[in-house]
Amino acid sequence: MTRVESNNTAGSPRPGTGRGGLAKGASVEAVIVTGLSGAGRGTAARVLEDLGWYVTDNLPPELIGRMVELGASAEPPIHRLALVMDVRSRFFTGDLSVVTEQLRALGVPTRVLFLEASDDVLIRRFGFARRRHPLQSESADGTLSAGIAAERVRLSAVKAAADLVIDTTELSIHQLHRKLEEAYGGGAATTLQLTVQSFGFKYGVPLDADMVLDVRFLPNPHWIPELREHTGQETVVSEYVLSRPGADDYLRTCHHLVDLTMNGYRQEGKRYMTVAVGCTGGKHRSVAIAEALGELIGADIGAGVADVVRVVHRDLGRE
Template structure:
């Protein structure tokens, strides 16, 4: 894991892509496929992997969007474009656009998502919504709408770099497939925030796991430690030397390890561990710092990033 330091909390008119700049800075994934096959899930996964996601962009504007990304400050280096039949300008043919981008040196990949008719029908039934082509079909049925969409998208499916059939996939399995394909080294990395806080100011609403340090003696009642914080060595040494502190720290570390591994399996990439004491000044700060250090010191190859923040430090 990697420890990241964190502070205390209280366009151009050109019509062609700039070859040199685009080749170095932009990667484009075009996400398309059948309605109900998982495009929305794919967009969310790609966004978590650092892609800027644009939904339902007309194909004619794709090159322009890449140009804007190239010249943005900071530039958009990873771009995911979701295209589907809701857009009346999308005919299912992306050959010209993809060839133009690739000729300019932009790494361009097409992802196509599909599923069997019976699964798509069941998903639309659960969602209680109409298929975008249902009203245009001859008999107005969902089955006819799906068939019309398959026919319209047959060319883009043939041209796709990756086709994923989500018929038998759970959301978590789809997550993993997409992360393997587009995540690179960050496919299983998790952003872990260790946040100290004071119970008297309220428990953080976004906490996934809450640790209560109020069982430890409070340095507030030690005159020479009262004005110091858990970031100061005398306070940290005092807190960590109290009976039960090291056992609690080891148990907390084990619990975090178990939870983060489960989060990775479930496709979750963000976790917040809230470490609390009465005022968020001494005990919680010292334990949060120690927990962050022991987590960051482990080189397990996961690529996880650990941030330690102190929400209420300085409020007293």
């Protein structure tokens, strides 16, 4: 999660800003993430960060306006700000009116997300994590149940004023991920960023690969003198590799397999995937197949299959 650190919390606004509003042309929106401890605020913060929101955790209310102003004038500017607020902070008393009024005065559209869960589930989650509830020591008998009950009372007004309340009792992490993407993703929930990476097996399989394809069954151009010094990025080599028996069938099968896997990744809330294509040295066959596979998948972008397709060659040019 992105943490906000500042050595200068005082002083006047930057030129073009003011306490009564943002710079002309600035476009900033905010979401306040709050709710019961153990209900999934940390997960929500990570999802929002993946969706492009700048996340701050328990920023004092007095600094929120300054944070918005600084973000709007930053390079690049911060257009979407997520503020995580909960009872761990001595600054948060359960009253969001000060924060929301300050943001409205700056002309910032603000939504409030409230996360909750049943007592049984919260108790089980705290048991798994082996943590104390932040209000447990303040309760009359010092029990976890009493701490949860006290927090429910303290945050009842916040829940009533929330724009979106999500009960995570029956939700898996992936289901919560999808709900948050639908609410705050701005359409990004259906996209995935794919990297197709060629490599040489003799240098090791990429550690970050989600799928590994082995094209060493194809004839190696290294043993053809007129092709040895060329690479799979050059037409003379790529045409040779792709014309070998089985190459076209293998390429199209891999394309279908990658497409199926990406669909599954999106269903699970994953937004990044790396496909590694390997040959012996990472110079000829893997490079040609990676380039061809990238072109096939790139043609699917218009259909919403992927947002970005990158083709990279890890070992090209390596002796």
